[in-house]
Amino acid sequence: MEKKANNVLIGINDLKKSFGDQKVLDGINLELHDNENLVVLGKSGSGKSVLIKCIVSLLKHDEGSIKVGEYELTDINEEDLIEVRKKIGFLFQSAALYDSMTVRENLTFALSRLKEGFSEEEMNNKIVEALENVGMPDSIDKMPSELSGGMKKRIGLARTLVVNPDIILYDEPTTGLDPVTSHEISNLINDTKGKFKNSSIIITHDINCVKTVADRIAMIKDGKVYKVGSLEAFINDDDSYIQSFFK
Amino acid sequence: MPDKLHNQEESSLNLNSFLTLIKDKSNSFFIDVANVIEYLQTVLRNLFTKTFEFQEFLKQCYQIGNKSVGLISITGIIVGLVLTIQSRPALVEFGAVAMLPGMVAISIIREMGPVITALICAGKIGSSMGAELGSMRVTEQIDAMEVSNTNPINFLIIPRVLAATVMIPILTLYADAIGIFGSWLGINLKDNVSLDLFINQAFAQVEFIDVFPAVIKTFFFGAVIGLVGCYKGYNAGRGTESVGIAANSAVVTASLLLIIVDLIAVQITDLF
Ligand SMILES: Nc1ncnc2c1ncn2[C@@H]1O[C@H](COP(=O)(O)OP(=O)(O)OP(=O)(O)O)[C@@H](O)[C@H]1O
Numbered sequence A: 001m002e003k004k005a006n007n008v009l010i011g012i013n014d015l016k017k018s019f020g021d022q023k024v025l026d027g028i029n030l031e032l033h034d035n036e037n038l039v040v041l042g043k044s045g046s047g048k049s050v051l052i053k054c055i056v057s058l059l060k061h062d063e064g065s066i067k068v069g070e071y072e073l074t075d076i077n078e079e080d081l082i083e084v085r086k087k088i089g090f091l092f093q094s095a096a097l098y099d100s101m102t103v104r105e106n107l108t109f110a111l112s113r114l115k116e117g118f119s120e121e122e123m124n125n126k127i128v129e130a131l132e133n134v135g136m137p138d139s140i141d142k143m144p145s146e147l148s149g150g151m152k153k154r155i156g157l158a159r160t161l162v163v164n165p166d167i168i169l170y171d172e173p174t175t176g177l178d179p180v181t182s183h184e185i186s187n188l189i190n191d192t193k194g195k196f197k198n199s200s201i202i203i204t205h206d207i208n209c210v211k212t213v214a215d216r217i218a219m220i221k222d223g224k225v226y227k228v229g230s231l232e233a234f235i236n237d238d239d240s241y242i243q244s245f246f247k
Numbered sequence B: 001m002p003d004k005l006h007n008q009e010e011s012s013l014n015l016n017s018f019l020t021l022i023k024d025k026s027n028s029f030f031i032d033v034a035n036v037i038e039y040l041q042t043v044l045r046n047l048f049t050k051t052f053e054f055q056e057f058l059k060q061c062y063q064i065g066n067k068s069v070g071l072i073s074i075t076g077i078i079v080g081l082v083l084t085i086q087s088r089p090a091l092v093e094f095g096a097v098a099m100l101p102g103m104v105a106i107s108i109i110r111e112m113g114p115v116i117t118a119l120i121c122a123g124k125i126g127s128s129m130g131a132e133l134g135s136m137r138v139t140e141q142i143d144a145m146e147v148s149n150t151n152p153i154n155f156l157i158i159p160r161v162l163a164a165t166v167m168i169p170i171l172t173l174y175a176d177a178i179g180i181f182g183s184w185l186g187i188n189l190k191d192n193v194s195l196d197l198f199i200n201q202a203f204a205q206v207e208f209i210d211v212f213p214a215v216i217k218t219f220f221f222g223a224v225i226g227l228v229g230c231y232k233g234y235n236a237g238r239g240t241e242s243v244g245i246a247a248n249s250a251v252v253t254a255s256l257l258l259i260i261v262d263l264i265a266v267q268i269t270d271l272f
């Protein structure tokens, strides 16, 4: 795909999703542009994780449309879905490391199944580099059960970034990390964008992270997009609901 | 007497709620069975259309064997021993002690070996599949696989179901052998029979029709254990408590289903 400024990578139109009687998303409209970091804000339980799970079709949306590149996700066939998922990296809120595999195997699994044609040595170099980027080169042969929550989070991040996807969906990348590491991770998100020209949706409650990474912000409230705009627009907004996030 | 009346009312209430409980339980069992059959269709469709994860299959075979072989050895030997000790007095009465090895061997090969192995494996393998897959579901590992372009049915479920289908028959043959050895020990508590002679006596009476259906049904037992364990774990709910529920109901449903499959197998064998 040719990359132009403001090219729309993901287009979400009137997206609705309920679980039983509970309406979680009730008409979301949102776009992710080329080479931008879009931060999604919203209260706990507002459906942020559900939204990005719909984008990789882990959850099927009820109504509306999601377009990723040229693919429309409603009724997508299996081959096309594979293409979509190859483009998108996903960092789970819970890190979701495979318990039965070492850190190295976790990264190898992602790399070998999403990218073809790497030699053993190339894979190894990429894995070591990805672990160095998140500050965890020594954990390569550890099992996930030997790692702390924050360490797991960073390995999860390494597993997402090692594949170098065009689009990255981060679900709370800095939650549970100390301020120093949080800051490093925020910078890593920016560096990745600068170096590989990819685009990201970042869900976070960490205002320092928002200030570091955000090109644009979308706030979700009651299943709808409450406001979209730049960081300045949000900080200067008088609305008390918005202000309560920036205090 | 008002007190007695009250008591009667209460007991009929209890009976009613007991009946409702049974109805609910059996309902949910049949729903489970229907779902497991539907799940089997998905598994079969994936088995024939997608690449086979041979490495995972071998790993699962090893784990199933490794986890249950100790328990099966102990149970097998005790079952053989106990069967022999218990049957002996009756046979002595009819002056047919020479039939003892053959009789015990037949009951072990036809019924005790397969059923006991299957029930032990339902407890050991079924529950661990339910718990392992359940916790992978709860901690989003299955979702992570899916976004890493890996079909979880192919990578997780098919290797487990096939490994159980292959390993339960092997473990059963092993349990049979151990059980027959236990029977020899049991006989030697009272008599002095060499192992050679014992085995000759035992297998003189065992026929093809004793062995063949018993082996065939163990494949079905294996499939039931693998399928139910995987189904329960794969479809676990969202909270941590779902992991325990998945493991527990995997054992209960699999055990019940095993007994039913056994009943059907015995009926079919009886036709010949
Ligand atoms: N698979 C599911 N089945 C049923 N309900 C679900 C499911 N996934 C999410 N929900 C419900 O949808 C709502 C939104 O959940 P979601 O995880 O998207 O919140 P969130 O905005 O990410 O919150 P947080 O900031 O705490 O992570 C919650 O009420 C949750 O219980």
Ligand SMILES: [Mg+2]
Pocket (backbone or CB within 6 Å): A048, A049, A050, A093, A171
């Ligand atoms: Mg969330």
